[in-house]
Amino acid sequence: MSDDAAATAPPDARPDPPPEPDGGEGAPRRSAASRAAALLGSGAVQVLLVLIALFWLVPTLGLFVSSLRTPADNAASGWWTALARPAELTLANYAGLLDNPVFVGSFWNTVLITVPSTLLIVVIASLAGYALAWMEFPGRDWLFLGVVALLVVPIQVALVPIAQLYGGAGIYGSIVGVVLFHVGFGLPFAIFLLRNFFAAIPRDLLEAARMDGGKELTIFRRVILPLGGPAIASLTIFQFLWVWNDLLVALVFADAANQPMTKALQAEMRQFGANIDVISSGAFISMVVPLVVFFAFQRYFVQGVMAGAVK
Amino acid sequence: MANVRLDGVYKIYPDGTRAVDDLSLDIAEGELLVLVGPSGCGKTTALRMVAGLEEISRGTVAIGERTVNRVSARDRDVAMVFQSYALYPHLSVRDNIAFGLQLRSMPKAEIAERVAKAAATLGLTDHLDRKPRNLSGGQRQRVAMGRAIVRNPQAFLMDEPLSNLDAKLRVQMRAEISRIQRDLGVTTVYVTHDQVEAMTLGDRVAVMKKGVLQQVAPPQELYERPVNLFVAGFIGSPAMNLLQGRLEGDGDGAVLHLGDQALGVPHALLDERPALRGYLGRDIAVGIRPEDMEDADLEGAGGASGGAAVLASTADLVEALGAELLVHFVLSAPPVVTDDTRELARDAGADEGEVPGEGTVIAKFSPRSRVAEGAPVRIRVDTGRLYFFDPESGAGIWGEPGDADPREVGDD
Numbered sequence: 001m002s003d004d005a006a007a008t009a010p011p012d013a014r015p016d017p018p019p020e021p022d023g024g025e026g027a028p029r030r031s032a033a034s035r036a037a038a039l040l041g042s043g044a045v046q047v048l049l050v051l052i053a054l055f056w057l058v059p060t061l062g063l064f065v066s067s068l069r070t071p072a073d074n075a076a077s078g079w080w081t082a083l084a085r086p087a088e089l090t091l092a093n094y095a096g097l098l099d100n101p102v103f104v105g106s107f108w109n110t111v112l113i114t115v116p117s118t119l120l121i122v123v124i125a126s127l128a129g130y131a132l133a134w135m136e137f138p139g140r141d142w143l144f145l146g147v148v149a150l151l152v153v154p155i156q157v158a159l160v161p162i163a164q165l166y167g168g169a170g171i172y173g174s175i176v177g178v179v180l181f182h183v184g185f186g187l188p189f190a191i192f193l194l195r196n197f198f199a200a201i202p203r204d205l206l207e208a209a210r211m212d213g214g215k216e217l218t219i220f221r222r223v224i225l226p227l228g229g230p231a232i233a234s235l236t237i238f239q240f241l242w243v244w245n246d247l248l249v250a251l252v253f254a255d256a257a258n259q260p261m262t263k264a265l266q267a268e269m270r271q272f273g274a275n276i277d278v279i280s281s282g283a284f285i286s287m288v289v290p291l292v293v294f295f296a297f298q299r300y301f302v303q304g305v306m307a308g309a310v311k
Numbered sequence: 312m313a314n315v316r317l318d319g320v321y322k323i324y325p326d327g328t329r330a331v332d333d334l335s336l337d338i339a340e341g342e343l344l345v346l347v348g349p350s351g352c353g354k355t356t357a358l359r360m361v362a363g364l365e366e367i368s369r370g371t372v373a374i375g376e377r378t379v380n381r382v383s384a385r386d387r388d389v390a391m392v393f394q395s396y397a398l399y400p401h402l403s404v405r406d407n408i409a410f411g412l413q414l415r416s417m418p419k420a421e422i423a424e425r426v427a428k429a430a431a432t433l434g435l436t437d438h439l440d441r442k443p444r445n446l447s448g449g450q451r452q453r454v455a456m457g458r459a460i461v462r463n464p465q466a467f468l469m470d471e472p473l474s475n476l477d478a479k480l481r482v483q484m485r486a487e488i489s490r491i492q493r494d495l496g497v498t499t500v501y502v503t504h505d506q507v508e509a510m511t512l513g514d515r516v517a518v519m520k521k522g523v524l525q526q527v528a529p530p531q532e533l534y535e536r537p538v539n540l541f542v543a544g545f546i547g548s549p550a551m552n553l554l555q556g557r558l559e560g561d562g563d564g565a566v567l568h569l570g571d572q573a574l575g576v577p578h579a580l581l582d583e584r585p586a587l588r589g590y591l592g593r594d595i596a597v598g599i600r601p602e603d604m605e606d607a608d609l610e611g612a613g614g615a616s617g618g619a620a621v622l623a624s625t626a627d628l629v630e631a632l633g634a635e636l637l638v639h640f641v642l643s644a645p646p647v648v649t650d651d652t653r654e655l656a657r658d659a660g661a662d663e664g665e666v667p668g669e670g671t672v673i674a675k676f677s678p679r680s681r682v683a684e685g686a687p688v689r690i691r692v693d694t695g696r697l698y699f700f701d702p703e704s705g706a707g708i709w710g711e712p713g714d715a716d717p718r719e720v721g722d723d
Binding site: 210218 | 385
């Protein structure tokens with residue numbers, strides 16, 4: 001694919017933004033890359049990107065429109081036909097959801113699983129990240145290497161042993177068990193991310209704080225946390241999304257009373273069809289919450305937090 | 312305020328490197344001591360050991376009456392100004408300055424009062440609500456100073472605080488630091504690699520080389536009586552010219568042979584430095600400061616010693632600086648090659664171990680001189696101000712025989 005082709009390709013041909021040169025073409029690689037980069041700034045590419053983004057939104061729109069139609073309409077025709085007949089749209093599915101005790105219960109279960117999991121991971125990982133980056137203690141680097149090594153453990157190998165462990169501890173099927181599992185498997189990446197971000201904070205800044213009389217916890221709270229804002233915000237969003245959307249852990253570890261939304265919606269799928277009214281509206285609600293979280297934390301993505309610190 | 316005392320302090324890294332080697336210093340209350348030396352000489356490490364940011368391998372550091380080896384940085388009650396300023400980027404100037412006081416849970420009213428006072432001293436009053444990223448380099452430097460002075464510490468530690476500023480601002484801030492330090496009377500240890508800064512700021516200056524303290528003295532004494540070749544070459548700009556010569560007795564006085572030329576050494580100088588008599592008939596390292604030379608053909612430059620104090624050469628290069636002319640010329644005397652001069656050459660940016668070519672000399676002439684590039688030049692030397700060093704050990708030859716500092720002989 002030449003970069004000209006990338007610029008003119010129809011949006012559905014390649015949903016990625018175009019600038020990656022294929023490589024292997026030989027000589028003009030560098031100039032091709034720089035030309036592609038220059039193209040990114042031009043109007044044509046902006047239009048292309050908007051088109052791709054819209055195309056990407058089509059399934060979401062379809063889900064949303066479906067959730068506003070009655071099961072009968074959904075069975076009779078495709079969701080796009082509703083665009084011509086907006087009169088048939090209704091909030092009945094959402095009203096039905098609120099009266100559905102299984103769905104409401106599973107929504108709260110999702111919240112009860114996701115919020116503690118995310119909080120625990122962010123709190124523990126930021127403390128551990130600070131310690132691993134800036135506190136002197138024997139074996140620190142080995143400990144960090146151990147944490148990095150845990151990144152490659154696939155979740156599946158732990159399912160059976162943990163289930164046995166939970167059985168022995170009497171928390172199998174409970175929300176606590178699900179939360180602990182998420183925390184355990186979220187921490188290695190979270191520590192890795194935050195430790196590396198904290199380690200990039202200039203050493204002088206921490207030493208200045210130490211000279212200013214800061215104890216470790218004070219330095220952590222008043223210097224590290226504010227400066228680590230962007231990393232902590234992105235970790236929070238990632239972690240929230242992963243736990244919120246998790247199905248596998250819930251299927252294995254949550255019993256019917258404690259099941260989150262994902263599992264409840266999955267149960268609405270039948271071999272010969274599905275309860276489209278519950279699934280579409282339920283899925284849409286489960287999508288909206290992470291969006292709210294994303295926009296709430298977006299303001300912490302500040303460019304150049306470190307500007308003016310040194311030199 | 313307190314005195315700061317270092318007693319036989321070492322910094323030895325696990326691989327055996329000695330960053331600081333048996334450093335002893337006694338910094339009096341209210342004194343400004345400058346630690347100076349080429350990069351990598353251990354001056355910053357020494358400062359960081361006083362600050363508590365670096366473990367002390369051996370020896371003791373005391374601030375006031377208290378030995379602080381095992382006291383953490385936050386409890387030493389000293390303030391440090393970092394080379395990079397190390398301002399908290401997320402805090403306003405006001406909070407940057409107040410941070411140390413807030414952490415010590417001082418009452419809010421007193422913090423506000425102290426911050427206002429420090430800001431007024433530093434001319435930061437109008438910038439208190441800005442963030443560091445919106446400040447110029449000089450303003451950031453002031454904030455870093457403000458953070459130190461607002462705490463009223465036992466001592467200031469400054470780690471090359473001016474090295475990130477441009478030349479003009481540096482001169483201005485240098486004067487300001489000097490003024491503030493004098494007004495507050497706080498004991499200060501100031502690290503720099505810039506000998507001009509060292510000379511202008513320091514009550515006393517400590518010159519270090521490869522972790523070893525060479526000399527501690529008031530600036531003028533350092534300039535006039537350097538203990539060895541290293542200090543002589545490091546202090547002064549342009550640097551002292553160092554040549555290999557030979558001293559021969561000549562009645563009461565002596566004659567110094569520099570290649571195929573000779574300078575008369577006045578009798579008074581030999582009396583003043585009796586140790587010199589031991590070098591008669593031997594090779595000797597000679598130092599001539601550029602400012603102790605003048606164009607011999609200039610009106611009014613004549614002295615009593617007549618032709619005996621004049622060298623002749625050809626001007627290779629004349630740099631006109633307005634107030635003075637820097638004249639480069641070559642003498643046939645070989646340059647001095649010792650550990651000290653190699654270290655100086657490395658500091659000046661030459662390749663490892665390389666010593667500048669044969670006997671290049673720089674003289675500082677009055678701008679009235681008519682010297683021209685490529686033309687012959689006659690240089691009158693103020694022979695009363697010659698410097699002599701042992702060619703082997705590099706030690707300065709001043710007082711009695713054996714008075715010379717023997718430390719350099721076995722230096723590894």
